Amino acid sequence: MAERSPQVLLAEGLARQGRTAPAVTACQQALRIDDRDPLVHCLLSGLMLSEGFCEQALASAARAIEIDPGCAPAYLVLGLAYDRIGGVWNRSVLVWQELAEVVPDLAVAHVQLGEALCAAAFPDEAVAAWKRALEIDPRDSRAMYDLAVAALKQEGMATALPGFRKAGELDPSQDEFFFALTGFDTDVTPAAGVGEVGPDAGERLAAAHAFAANEELFKAAELIRMVLGEHPDNVAALSLAAHLYLKQEAVNEATACALRALTLSTQTPSAVYALGVAFARRPALSDHAAKLFAALTVMAPGHAMPFVLLAETRLALQRYSAAGEAYRAALALDPGCVRALFGEAAVALAEGDFTRATWAVRRAAYHDVERSGHFWRLYDAAVEGGAQ
């Protein structure tokens, strides 16, 4: 492969920094040097799409594919642009099928294919595509949300709710929110083993949070047991214990720990969260969960997640307009919150507003792809592939 020109590298760097205008200029300069570089066309199309100029994104992505029919990131942009324009679902379907062929293990291609098929009024084929996405990646929360929305359309809220709950559990941002509430830094690399952690309670707590954030639940539990053995009234340890129990579906134990923490200190947001989540898992206690999450919205202002959790409990209580309000509050704080957008779609469907629901799902798709960094992963793989 020929060496990549400085203009291309500059364009890439600027695009990664989100500096659209100079990145576009750099792409245009790079194309003046070599207008047959598919990745530059692809980069330009991604930039155009990021600014909402779908027609220009389509033109550049199509050019990239024309030059290199295996250019996966170009298919991604092409499909997203068609989806965003809407109405041309036949083309969307073809593009997502192509992407699924070019990168067979890319779950998002199947999720998008399902959404295009659903918009094209092929609900059964759409469900099959989402199931295929979950086969590839069982933790794909968007596929689960899509299945829940499909169930809502076909069979009503009662059937859809478990799907929404399951999708919510797959959402990693809920755990991130819990750790944000605890105030512990979870970005640190956890120790190799429990034995390497110092005897101090503070050290053990910090290490337990780090283990928990890295899904090493048994190590975290062992450390918490040590802390609680010495300090049975340690509120932070009780909250984390509640969270760990919740992760293992032990709702009663989680409730006990969270209640104990709140008995000791009512102003512990992480305990309020844990108790709310525990109550939300018991349909009969949804009302209590709603009250706790409402309190959490006040205790953790600026976070979208408490509003999402509040909305989801209201959804379970079939209080749709109140759920809609909470989802809107969440979206005001984080307009790209995929979970809130799917929730809004559910509320809109329950209220019979099909257009708003479709719109919310389309926005969710756009933000999900943007946040998950699929474009750059595919782009980097294409650069790598070209280099090889």
Place this chain on the structure above:
Amino acid sequence: MSPDTGTPATRAARRNPLFPLGVNYHPLESESATREEWYAGDVDGDFAQFAAARLTVVRVFISWKLFEPQVGRYSDEAMDRLDTIIESAGAHRLRLLVCFFAEEPHARLLDVVWGQKRDPRTDAYLIERQAALVRHIVEAHRSDRAVFAWELANEAFCTGFESASDLDSWAATMREAVRESDPDRPVMLAVDAETLLHETRIDARAALDNCEVVVSHPTARYRSYVAEGPVTATRSTFLDSYLLHSTSRARPVLLDDVGPHGLEISHAEEASMLRCALYSGLMNGASGALVRRWRDMRTEPREPYFVDPFEALVGVCDSDGRTKATRRELDLFARMVARLDLRRYARTPERAAVLIPSERMASRPTLGSLYAPRACLEAFVRAKQAHIPITVTREEDPFEPFSLLVVPSVTDLAEGTWQRVAAWVQAGGSLVFSYGGGEFGPEARDLFGVDFLGHGGARTKATCRVAQQGVLGRLEPFEVAAEIPHFALLGPGASTVVATDAAGSPLVTLSRPGQGRAICVAAPFERVLGQSGLRTAPAELAAFLRTLYGAVADVSGCGPKVACDAPEVEIALLAGDGEDVVLLLDHGGKDVTATLRFEQPVATVAPVSGGTPISVGGVEFSVPLGPFGAVALKVCYR
């Protein structure tokens, strides 16, 4: 535009001659119909329905394929069928808009077998044949009163042109062919310059300048580009009026293709969309409105289903002819507008305008040219929310008719424009300009009385600290998260700093060169709002622009004649002799009560569509409106 002679003023007219309503009458009703079944249905029955619905104008589409099955030999059967259509239209007091060359996905009207796949837009021989067909039809019907206008082509056909010169030349040839036999009737091209530009980068304005009547219509693609989101979202409901103003250029504008494009929206939303479009047309000076389709197309199963951007599938009745919510909406509007004698009222003149920069028309799109329509639409919406009678103008057009110009988030103006703007401000004009990046040249610095200290870079927060309260209305300080792509670092120079950012750098400056005012906003707030999604548009920025525009319009003498406390309600005042008509349209989509305040005491108010007048006895009264509700009220003064 006046396609009907009207009825005596003593009784309510069935149709309004000054605001005719009409419909596109498509040749086929079903996808399974063959192309030979061109208007083979019950035309007379359909026309009777159109007349009963108080429609006046009907667009019919000529099938070249059917009319000229062999080169130079015209089909008598097709001509007879057209005769019958014209006769029937006359019998029902309908006026026809005859469209010669329409790209229509179902009827394939242009598919002449002998054309051998050559392009009828550029192939000299085919153009010659087209002109001959035009001559043949116009010659045969030049004296038919039922023909209102000749339409050369629709927009779908025009998107096939590859250059503006090809389009100009083709349109000139066809126009000449019409004029050989019919020197009087309007000749039209059903193209909206802005939407065609978006689709093809072709500037159709030269071709349109030769037309007596022009049309405006948001296409599905243009809507998704400039006002992404549900069709009943606020920005989207203003799109009809925005395009209407951008198309006008002092000629009658027909609001074309009114109604839903796709099948994705509910009947209630279709009705809201139609209501918004019809009222927007009436309130913003359209010369009439044409509904996209009468009956739903009877479609075949498609695999997978898709909508061609140019196909019209959705009508105001379902495929069996049953009334839909849109048809009821059309009836209500037609009944109301029939009672409105537009000869007795004058629309409030628009002396404020949003300026579309000439970079928008660049043959190769730049980022600036792509941002421009969104920023301009956003400025238009905010001005409308301040209830300013506003229109849209272009950089090349004269500025003299206006007292206020809004130049929103522009990257660059053409050479010579700053001098023209400066002269206009010197003579008393008020300019609101917001910085859209790029250079801030010496002319701009002189005009605004500021020093340009450089580009401050992108910001993630917009802050406004009011330094001089009351100078430009009651601006509210704010600090809000927003992606601000540019910020001009300004030195105050000779200007008055009205507001600053958090660090004290001027955000809004005011200078008073000559008799006018020049206001500079250091950040492209219109673009920020235009680029934002529905949820991300910061309400503080919208309120800031609304207040700023409203204050400048007030001091420039082009503010609203009727004050209203509900920004989401659009208002139009039709001034009469001793009584006015005020039209209200809610764009917010929620129940709202708008309180109107007039300059003089109001004696009574009554709905235009009929009803008992209600005594007011004061300068203000309130009007409740439902979601996307609209009402026309006759206001009598004491």
